[in-house]
Amino acid sequence: MAAKTPHTDLPLFPLGTVLYPGGQLSLRIFERRYLDMISECARTGSSFGVCKILEGHEAGAPALPAAVGTLARIIDFHNREDGLLGILAEGGERFHVMRTRVRSDGLVRGDVELWPAEPTHDVPVELALLPSILERLIENLAPQWRHADRRLYDDAGWVGFRLAELLPLQADEQQRLLEMMDPVQRLAELRDILPRFQRA
Structure with missing residues (x-):
């Protein structure tokens, strides 16, 4: 793996959910910090x-x-019906937090090392059912991906991250999948998790 890139004094937004590379996150902003x-x-x-x-x-x-x-990275702003600021953000590189500090206003900032993008892998034959499952999930749950380039469904990393954000996973599973460095291993783990969601 290539050397990690340092990034100092990054503002951090702790959330109850995980943002994956390439994913989208809609937030309502109301606290001053x-x-x-x-x-x-x-x-x-x-x-x-x-x-x-x-x-x-x-x-x-x-x-x-x-x-x-x-x-x-913020890609859109809007005023919500409740009067609060809404933003749409897109996930980029993953990072590892080396140290944190809390400003007087309560905002957490950190020195982080950016991870390089993981290598591109095709979805292996033994996991070929997963892109079809993802396509059905997108049709029902994620209209923003309905017109995604068909070639993305061959990309193990993209398929894995989209499945991880759409399936109702437990918090520790979400984080573990984010931290995995091998996109094929991530897909294999998702395949093993899927039976939990199958209807009897």
Whole structure:
């Protein structure tokens, strides 16, 4: 694997969900610390980090973030019907948090190492059912992917990350799949999890 790239003083947004590379995340922003963070990212064109919460809650006192997260780049803003700011963010590179600090406003910032993109692998024959399952999930749950390039369904990494974000997985499973470095291994794990969701 190529050398990891350092990234200092990254604002972190601990959430109750995992953002995967290439995924999309819709957020409503209401706490001052995160409104300021979004303003900073919009002004500078920079990203923020999304990490799964290990301890604590999304609002209120600073939560303890997982050590591996994903860069999030804002791709759209909108005003919600409830008057709050809504954003749509897209997942980029994964990163490992080396150290964190909490600012006086409660915003967690961290020094992180960016992981390189994982190698591209075709979906192996023994896992060929998974892209078909993903296509059915997308039709029902993820309209943003309905017109995705058909070639993406041959990409083990893309299929694995999309399945991981659409299946109702447990929190520790979501994080473990994010931290895996081998896209084929991730698909194999998802194949072993799938029987849990099959109707009797």
